[in-house]
Amino acid sequence: MSLLSRLLVTAATLWALSAQAFAPQAGTWIVSAELDGKPGRGMAIDVQNDTFVMQMYAYESSGQPTFYLAVGTLSNNQVAAPLTRYEGGRFFGSAPRSGVLAGNPGTVRMRFTSGIAGFVTFPGEPERAMHRVNFAYPFAQSSLRGVWSFNSLGSMGLTAEAVQLTTSAGSTSGGNGILATSDGRFGCEHQTSGELAGGVLCVKLNGSGQVQRAYFFVYSVNEGEGYMQSVGVADDQLLSVRRLTTPSGVGTGIVIKEEPASPADLGQLQQRLAEAALRLQR
Template sequence: MLKRLIAAVALLGAGLAQAFMPQGGTWVVTSEVNGKPGRGLALDAQNGILVVQMYAYESGGQPTFYLASGALQNDRFSAPLMRYSGGRYFGSGPRSGVEAGSPGNVSIRFTSGATGFITFPNEPEVAISRFNFGYAFAPASLRGVWTFTSFGSDGTLADVVELIQQGNPTANGNGLVANSNATFGCEHQVRGSLAGGVLCVKINTAGQLLRGYFFAYSVNEGEGVSNREGKGPDQVLIVRRLTTSQGVGTGIVYKAEDQESAPPGALASHIERLAEGWEADN
C-alpha cells in the first residue's frame, strides 16, 4: 500500500513545490478525541495560503477563539496565533472585533492532506487529523456516486459509478459494495498489506477483469493508483464522492443508467486475486 501511494504522490508532486493541500474542514488533535467538548481547528487552504481558526479555552475556563493565516510552503506553516475580542454577539448591533494579543506562533507540518502535526504555544508537537464524523470504516460508507479519474501511460481514463448494493466480505475486506449490475465494486481492506485502503475492480458483463483501483480517502476525496487488468504500469488515480448513500450531492449530481449484469461472484473473485497480487508486490 505505502509503496504504491508514495509513487502516486511522487508523480503528482513532480515539479511542484507542494505535493498536496490539506483538506478544508474540521480538524482535531488526534489524542484529544474522546467524545467530550474540547479544542478543535478549522483549516482552509487556497492557492498556497492557509487559514487556521481555533476554538479553545482561557486558563480560567472561558471559551475563546484564535486565527492565524499565512503561506503554506513545502507542507509546512507557521504564523502568530491571534486572539480577538469585542466583536458582535447574538442580538447586538454592529461591532468590530479587535486583536487582543497573541500567545505565540502556531506551527504545522502536514504528512498528507488529512494528517499532520501541530505545535501550539508552550506545548509539545502533537498529531492532528481531519475529523471524519460522517463515514465509518464500514461497507455502508462506500454507498453513493463516485468518480474515478486516472492518468498515465494508458492515457486519461474516467469512470462514474453508483455503488448501491452490499455483498459479503472477501478474504481481506469487510464487505463488497457494487453497482446495480455488479460490473464495478469496492471494498475496505482490513487485512494484509493493503489494510486501511479501498480496493475496487471494474469488470465486463462476461466477468472479465478490465481495471483495478486502490486508494486511500478522507470524507469525499481520495488518491491512489489504477492499472489495466490488475497489471502494471500503475496510473495516478483521483477519486471523488459525488453523492451520499441518500442521494444528496456533495457538489455534483449524477444518475446511473441500468445496464446488463455481470456473473454473480465475479467482483469478489477479482478483489481477492488483486489483493493477493498487490500484497505480493509489497
C-alpha cells in the same frame, strides 16, 4: 504476475508519491490525543493555493472560551503563523460592531505528513499529532453507497468513469463487505487485512466476468487518491476519486443536488391499461 500482485508491488510507488507537496484537506481538525467525545478545542483548516487559514476554538486559563485566527503561507507541507485573538465583536442580537485584536500568544507551527494528518506545535506546548476528523463515515460497507467518480492519468491518457454503488454483497477474506453496481460489474470493498488494509479496492469486470480494471485508493469523507491498473497495460495510472452523492443520494458538490422525485401518475397508467384492454378485445 496477477493483477492483485501488481497492486501490492506498486503500493510502494503510491507511498513514495505522498512525499511530494500537497494541500491538507479543508475541514475540522483536532489534536489526536484530545479526541475523547467531550467538549474541547479544535481547528478549522483551509488552504487555497498556498495560503493557509486556521480558525481555532480554545479556552483561556480562566476557563472562558475564545477563538484564534492564524494566516500563513504553506510551503513544503509546513506552515508557521502567528495566533491572533480577537474580542468585542458582534454577538447574537447585537447592533453592528467589529472585533478588535486582543493579543497574540505566539506562533503555531504545523507540518503535514498527508492530506489528513500531521503534527502541530502550539505556543508553550510540545509537538503533538493531529488529524482531520471524520465523524460521519465509518470504515464500513455502508459508507461506500452512492455515486463515485474515478479519474486517472498516465500512459493511457485521462480516463474517467462514474459508478453508482447500490448493491450489498458478501465480504472477501481481506475486506468487510462489497458494495456493487446493480449489474454486478463494478464493486468496491474496504480492506481490513494485508498490505492494502486501510484502503479501498475496486474491480471492474467485462461482459465475460473477467477483471478489466482495478482501483486502489485511500479516502477521507468525500475525496480519495490512489492508482488504477488496467489489464494489458504495464504502467499504473494516478487516480483521483470523489464521492458525488451521500449514501442517501444527496449531492456533495456545489452544483449537483438531490432532485425531488416526480410523483407517479398512476391515473394515467390506469387509463392506458384500460385502453389497451379495449383494443385487444376488438
